[in-house]
Amino acid sequence: MGLKKILLSPPHIGSNEKKYIEEAFTSNWIAPIGPNVDGFEKDISDFLGCGHVAALSSGTAAIHLSLVILGIKPGDCVICPTLSFTASAAPIVYQGAEPIFIDSEEDTYNMCPILCEAAIQELLLENKKPKAIIIVHIYGMPAHMADFLRISHTYNIPLIEDAAEALGSTYRNFPCGAMGDFGIFSFNGNKIITTGGGGALVSPDKNLIQRARYLASHAREQQAYYQHSEIGYNYRLSNISAGIGRGQMELLGARIHSRRANYKRYHNFFSDFKGIKMQSEPSSAYYSNCWLTTIVLDPVIWDDITIPKLTFEMEQAGIESRPFWKPLHLQPVYRHARYFGSDIAQNLFERGICLPSGSNLKEDDFQRIFDVFLRLLKRSKAPVTLNR
Numbered sequence: 001m002g003l004k005k006i007l008l009s010p011p012h013i014g015s016n017e018k019k020y021i022e023e024a025f026t027s028n029w030i031a032p033i034g035p036n037v038d039g040f041e042k043d044i045s046d047f048l049g050c051g052h053v054a055a056l057s058s059g060t061a062a063i064h065l066s067l068v069i070l071g072i073k074p075g076d077c078v079i080c081p082t083l084s085f086t087a088s089a090a091p092i093v094y095q096g097a098e099p100i101f102i103d104s105e106e107d108t109y110n111m112c113p114i115l116c117e118a119a120i121q122e123l124l125l126e127n128k129k130p131k132a133i134i135i136v137h138i139y140g141m142p143a144h145m146a147d148f149l150r151i152s153h154t155y156n157i158p159l160i161e162d163a164a165e166a167l168g169s170t171y172r173n174f175p176c177g178a179m180g181d182f183g184i185f186s187f188n189g190n191k192i193i194t195t196g197g198g199g200a201l202v203s204p205d206k207n208l209i210q211r212a213r214y215l216a217s218h219a220r221e222q223q224a225y226y227q228h229s230e231i232g233y234n235y236r237l238s239n240i241s242a243g244i245g246r247g248q249m250e251l252l253g254a255r256i257h258s259r260r261a262n263y264k265r266y267h268n269f270f271s272d273f274k275g276i277k278m279q280s281e282p283s284s285a286y287y288s289n290c291w292l293t294t295i296v297l298d299p300v301i302w303d304d305i306t307i308p309k310l311t312f313e314m315e316q317a318g319i320e321s322r323p324f325w326k327p328l329h330l331q332p333v334y335r336h337a338r339y340f341g342s343d344i345a346q347n348l349f350e351r352g353i354c355l356p357s358g359s360n361l362k363e364d365d366f367q368r369i370f371d372v373f374l375r376l377l378k379r380s381k382a383p384v385t386l387n388r
């Protein structure tokens with residue numbers, strides 16, 4: 001029998017998810033409303049310790065609704081980091097607006113606040129004030145929130161936190177996703193907890209979340225008949241999916257603990273190697289949920305080991321790994337978008353890899369992953385690669 005495939009970030013289901021789903025069946029709440037939806041929204045807001053929450057069908061839907069509520073329209077521009085998944089920017093285009101991409105900073109890999117502010121100043125000179133700033137906490141690492149909150153406040157531009165990957169991460173003890181005007185989470189199958197597909201929109205403003213719930217339910221007004229004065233969306237989470245989410249929320253603390261332990265396990269191993277950089281918390285103000293552990297290979301020391309070669313070797317050993325997000329300004333679909341920055345995100349993409357990071361990784365799995373690196377090292381032309 002072949003070895004079991006080690007996946008990048010598989011779902012990790014506990015025992016209570018089924019209980020909540022069964023309750024939904026027993027009570028016949030098989031709909032996009034119901035007690036699990038209410039309970040899941042409360043679980044998230046209790047966990048965050050602040051904010052109002054709308055449970056939605058995806059993180060992308062949550063970003064989209066935040067832009068709709070902010071009134072983003074054709075001709076507007078919205079700032080977004082280039083190093084992210086397309087879903088961070090696609091809703092800008094849904095609204096007919098223009099994404100303005102910003103390069104990463106070296107330490108957290110998140111959007112560089114200096115470049116972000118420079119971009120705003122240049123756009124203001126052109127009389128093109130950005131209508132929103134989307135920041136992403138990439139791979140779970142909090143962005144420099146003090147800077148982004150200052151920028152948002154100084155220029156009076158709403159801040160949307162794309163915390164799809166960062167549920168449980170904090171910055172100066174404030175939860176990622178609950179510091180901006182809006183925050184979003186994803187419960188896609190690969191996230192730290194899952195509803196098998198889902199998302200949430202968070203805001204300190206109760207009225208905005210009420211509006212989100214209304215827009216997410218086809219903007220149906222409170223009448224006995226179907227009354228609609230504006231266009232809405234079918235973006236609510238189902239009561240079944242929310243049941244999975246409720247069970248998963250009970251395990252979130254344990255899942256964060258496991259992902260952070262994975263990071264430490266990798267860190268111990270890679271500290272023996274020269275030329276391998278890990279994404280690390282710049283100070284005690286940053287607390288990452290370590291959703292994915294990543295490494296970046298120094299191109300001089302690891303010159304004969306490219307990312308395609310490394311992912312191929314991993315694949316051969318039955319291990320799933322992924323290159324970093326391809327910067328959005330380099331994606332064909334965004335080729336006409338404006339970009340502020342140089343090649344930091346591009347270098348991360350060319351030299352970075354995401355390693356298996358599931359909360360159910362076992363020591364045997366780590367050994368299989370480490371063996372790939374040790375084998376590659378033996379074959380490498382790099383003269384001195386071990387620190388030892």
Ligand SMILES: Cc1ncc(COP(=O)(O)O)c(C=O)c1O
Nearest residue numbers: 058059060085087088164186188
């Ligand atoms: C940074 C980021 N933003 C947005 C999303 C979109 O979330 P969803 O897949 O739930 O629509 C994801 C992941 O899927 C993501 O990683």
